Amino acid sequence: MSERHTALRSMHDLGLAAWFGGSLMGAFGVNGAAAKISDTSQRLPVASAGWARWTPVNAAAIGAHLAGAVGELVTESPRMATQAGVGRASAVKTALTVGALAVTGYSRLLGMRLEKAGGPSVQGTTEPNAQTPSHVAKSQRQLKMLQWTIPALTGALIVVTAYMGEQQRPGQVFRGILGRAQGLAGSPMKMSRLAAMGSAKRH
Template identity: 35%
Template sequence: MTTNTDNHFVAQSVHDLGSALWFGGAVMGIAGVNKSGQDLSQGLDRIRVAGSAWSRFQPAQFGGIAATLLAGLRLTQVGGRRIALQQGFGTVGALKAGLAVAGAGATAYAAYSGNKIGKAAEEAARRGEQVEVKDATLPIAGTPPEVAKWQRRQRVTQFVVPTLAGANIVCNSWLVQSYRVGATAKGVLRRLLPD
């Protein structure tokens, strides 16, 4: 005997855990990983430490993103009636999907920028240049120009990623709350009886 249920806790759990991993990892990067090199005396080592930490974390981070996107797709599939009937549900759902895709792209660009910082720093060191930086994303006056260029890009991107991941979580909270009976009834009535 099959029961018809609106409970999709597995997909919701996978989505929420993936989003938490993605957001938490991005914030940890800003607060800890990128700044951790400040405790080291060599600029090149500051970049290497952050690069090593990020390369170790990337599989988990991209796993979190994949969980967010795939479980989000599943939640969209099962919420099809709500998209059609409940005012606001489709709009917020589309915004959430856009934020997730943009956030995944920003995360990939952040990883690319970090890789470029590491390569540029290693190349500068091979040429005998001093690689001095404040931390993994902050150049100083003596930072080689190519390293500084990618650090500036990474500095912006490192704040864009948790902003998009966090906005995705906020939209998800709105969607989850819209499943409450009162919210559902109001949304359907607004769709059927517009102002």
């Protein structure tokens, strides 16, 4: 079987890049530009329209990333079993992915609530003013925190992915396999030592 998985890696990396870049650009660009509109009642509808247009693209990017990630998980499963550290890194990556998905989904839910709010007067997309209805202001404050959580989590995913790429270097693979072998060999020895110590105490 070929050791190349270019399609899977491309889906994984391009999807993650769009997920990270889109969330960061939206927080800075879409929300920032909407806050510059002079009519305070148009700021939220304009930002909501921008995010609504991005949502299908973002969903496709996330889907591509997940498909690539699952494919890589399957193809890299032998290394997870034989190379120390790969399984731990994979678990961290999975946790970050689940967290990013949850935050992205809830952020979109908040965005849909703001879309349905119409055109209330606001300071910005995620900043209410004195005239903003309380239920709208609540969703805005939640969204303000989450809009930075998404790029933080997806950025961390990029870092973990880079780290896992380094683990595939021949020297890292050799040391990881050696470390796993030593750990497996050391376990029976430790148990025999403990058994010997227990026997000595009984006598």
